[in-house]
Amino acid sequence: MSSSSLLPDDSSVLLTTAGMQQFKPYFVGKADPKRDFGSLNTVSIQKSFRTSDIDEVGDESHLTFFEMMGNFSFGGYFKKEAILYGKEFIESIGLDIQYVTIFGGDAKTPRDEESEKIWKSLGVSDIREAGREDNFWGPTGSEGPCGPTTEIYINDMEIWNIVFNEYYCHPAGDHPKGDKSDGILEPLKTPGVDTGMGLERLTMVAQGKKNIFETDLFSSITGILPAGMDTRVKRIVSDHARGVAFLVSDGVIPSNKEAGYILRRLMRRMLVYEHILGDSYDSQTLFDIVGKEYSGFYNEINPETVRDEFAKEKDKFQKSVARGLKELERTGEIDAQSAFRLYESFGLPYEIIKELGGEKSSGLTREDFDREFEKHREASRAGREKKFGGHGLLLDTGELKAANEEELKIVTRLHTATHLLQAALRKVLGDKVHQAGSDITAERLRFDFAFDRKLSEEEIKKVEDLINDVIERNLDMGYEELLYEDAVKTGALYFEKEKYPETVKVYSAVDSKSGEVFSRELCGGPHVAHTGELVHFKITKEESVGAGIRRIRAIVE
Helix, strand or coil: CCCCCCCCCCCCCCCCCCCCHHHHHHHCCCCCHHHHHCCCEEEEEEEEECHHHHHHCCCCCCCCEEEEEEEEECCCCCHHHHHHHHHHHHHHCCCCCCEEEEECCCCCCCCCHHHHHHHHHCCCCCEEEECHHHHEECCCCCCEEEEEEEEEEECCEEEEEEEEEEEEEECCCCCCCCCCCCCEEEEEEEEEEEEEEEHHHHHHHHCCCCCHHHCCCCHHHHCCCCCCCCHHHHHHHHHHHHHHHHHHHCCCCCCCCHHHHHHHHHHHHHHHHHHHHCCCCCCHHHHHHHHHHHCCCCCCCCHHHHHHHHHHHHHHHHHHHHHHHHHHHHCCCCCHHHHHHHHHHHCCCHHHHHHHCHHHHCCCCHHHHHHHHHHHHHHHHHHHHHHHCCCCCCEECCCEEECCHHHHHHHHHHHHHHHHHHHHHHHHHCCCCCEEEEEECCCCEEEEEECCCCCCHHHHHHHHHHHHHHHHHCCEEEEEEEEHHHHHHCCCECCCCCCCCCEEEEEEEECCCCCCEEEEEECCCCCCCEHHHHCCEEEEEEEEEECCEEEEEEEEC
8 A cells, every 4th residue: 555645635734744644534433444454453654744844954853754654553452552562663673762751641631640550561660751742642733633642762862652542632613512712622432542653763773873864764865965065954955855856746846835835945945055055966866866765665756757846946946046136235234024025025045145145144043034934924824814714614524614605605516516526537537536535615626536647638628528518407416315335335426435424415416307317426515406506617737646646626617
């Protein structure tokens, strides 16, 4: 089974930040692990990306892209077994546990005394307490499974985080009992285990290295960088080369929003150092090395595509830098506000402003620049929350989001369009197409589906034409309630990862004159009454988001 994409189905997060991301439905009972894995337990090695660590990269242990190893249980075993497995694995590779930590408890959640007793029974005596910030994990995003953790340390480095998912965290205004305070914890019906161990950190201690960049995971990359390059810069460039390669290979392209903004930030940081260092190295050669190192494990890695996207961004960057440098020359003394203006208007990064500003930028510090950046980011975030109603959305099912009645009408039309889209894709591409996720806002629908290649322009037009024909014919969009087993027997499509209730709704787009069924799908709604309400359907983008998974973005006009 392939690693999940760095672009998750979970709309509460921007990128896949941990190995448990794709397992959230199993922890809360929305998906059946026995059906999908043949067991209540599983293991994984998941590619992951943490944007919160971008500014920390350059020290001895922080990364943006990393590989997270983990073992998971959705009711098969709990604390005793998980702790024992952790200790046995560490010892099996010839390492000794230095000490462990447990959650010390607070006003919200009790101390994890059970984990302490288990560690003591296994002969571990150095057991330290920590608070919520260090030893209570989750949720990923604004809500989801979470719980106390116990961590294993070797050489003062956290190697393994064992999470006991005992609770479900509800965001503000979303608690089933109506409590409006933030972060309400509700005990999970079936507690689970989620462990995470970064491959890079484990490699470091296993190979006896002082930091992760000295391991063989990075040596081929750092080995071609100029000998005189600053150590911190080497680490940043090495990390970002991997991050860029994996993001682009999962279908991300540079932009000014969401994952595209993260990618652009990494690319431009690499380009800053390439610009400052002159012709001493070419960043693009690094992507060939990443491809050589990882394509055997991640066949979606495509160095040629990565180089092409990087070259396009380099061209934009060089033009932006040229304009920005002219403005830099005209600018007087450079403080945080003027530096941010240069960044926002011309894309001129802090590093270049500081490096080339000379005496004018001598008083500028990274801390001041970051504070100014954060001030503007908070303003943007407030604007977005106002636009979407913050946590007070009129509709938020995870898949559908609407802030008011007008947006509710739009997302209802778009939701209906996803049913027609899946049916049309199967008619054009074949029955191997099936849903892999979706996300709908008032601006667009996003539909992920299993398919192994890019769609041609002709195929995209055929899909659009089929849907617009259905819209023009104004088919009835009704539903019937059936037992789940009976609903499946009708041939209705359903999301394979979803765990459905005993009784379900089956929505069908039906021609009332001929009786022809265009689409039939298990769904909770909402939907329009007639397809003519969609007016017109348009695909705005078709792209890859991982091995064997395509994504379509579309609108109704």
